[in-house]
Amino acid sequence: MCxxxxxxxxxxxxxxxxxxxxxxxxxxxxxxxxxGIDMRKIGVCVSQVTEKLKMTQSxxxxxxxxxxxxxxxxxERIGKYTYYKRNEDTIRDIGAFFNNEI
Amino acid sequence: MCxxxxxxxxxxxxxxxxxxxxxxxxxxxxxxxxxGIDMRKIGVCVSQVTEKLKMTQSxxxxxxxxxxxxxxxxxERIGKYTYYKRNEDTIRDIGAFFNNEI
DNA sequence: TTGACATATCGACAAATTGCGATATTATAA
DNA sequence: TTATAATATCGCAATTTGTCGATATGTCAA
Numbered sequence: 001m002c003x004x005x006x007x008x009x010x011x012x013x014x015x016x017x018x019x020x021x022x023x024x025x026x027x028x029x030x031x032x033x034x035x036g037i038d039m040r041k042i043g044v045c046v047s048q049v050t051e052k053l054k055m056t057q058s059x060x061x062x063x064x065x066x067x068x069x070x071x072x073x074x075x076e077r078i079g080k081y082t083y084y085k086r087n088e089d090t091i092r093d094i095g096a097f098f099n100n101e102i
Numbered sequence: 103m104c105x106x107x108x109x110x111x112x113x114x115x116x117x118x119x120x121x122x123x124x125x126x127x128x129x130x131x132x133x134x135x136x137x138g139i140d141m142r143k144i145g146v147c148v149s150q151v152t153e154k155l156k157m158t159q160s161x162x163x164x165x166x167x168x169x170x171x172x173x174x175x176x177x178e179r180i181g182k183y184t185y186y187k188r189n190e191d192t193i194r195d196i197g198a199f200f201n202n203e204i
Numbered sequence: 205t206t207g208a209c210a211t212a213t214c215g216a217c218a219a220a221t222t223g224c225g226a227t228a229t230t231a232t233a234a
Numbered sequence: 235t236t237a238t239a240a241t242a243t244c245g246c247a248a249t250t251t252g253t254c255g256a257t258a259t260g261t262c263a264a
Binding site for chain 1 (some may be wrong): 120
């Protein structure tokens with residue numbers, strides 16, 4: 001368990017980032033399909049998030065980076081796409097932190 | 103269940119405020135006694151928090167107000183003292199929100 | 205190699221947050 | 235009523251965050 005609660009709460013202190021995390025819970029439901037990729041296993045790419053967010057590519061990329069630095073999502077580059085998906089480990093840990101420390 | 107997750111996460115995005123919330127879990131352990139008050143039932147006053155925080159009274163008062171606006175603590179004025187204690191309801195709700203929505 | 209697309213990063217600027225000192229308000233005791 | 239202690243609020247400078255447009259970097263296909 002290696003996480004920075006403050007960094008995590010800051011990452012969660014933004015409606016758009018909260019939505020991204022929520023959408024990633026059931027990506028098939030929220031994102032348009034992409035290159036026959038299994039979103040559940042691999043994740044979704046920046047373009048998909050950008051479209052869904054209705055914000056600029058720059059902002060989407062930065063928000064994903066913030067979530068990643070907080071440990072809430074993981075990243076994997078495949079070809080020219082970068083896929084992001086939830087990191088259930090950290091999400092579980094912060095839940096536990098919530099119950100124990102807060 | 104009436105809470106603003108963003109406001110709550112912002113309130114939690116600060117080391118001092120996180121500590122206050124944590125200290126209030128077991129106030130007897132963390133605060134110096136005060137006027138024979140039962141801290142567990144009534145809470146702790148701004149002066150106690152100020153002393154423990156080692157910050158100014160102004161900052162302590164503001165941080166408590168932020169936690170209160172987020173619904174994480176409740177306030178009760180008794181005489182010239184204002185006592186604050188945890189609001190377990192909201193804390194439980196945000197935990198549930200975390201498990202369901204995040 | 206070049207063109208085109210996907211992503212990351214930089215620079216900017218407004219808005220929000222941090223934490224403080226000074227001051228206003230409230231409540232009690234004398 | 236006044237002095238005093240406890241708390242809240244105001245105004246501030248410094249820092250961080252939100253969001254963008256522009257540009258740089260990476261990757262594949264032709």
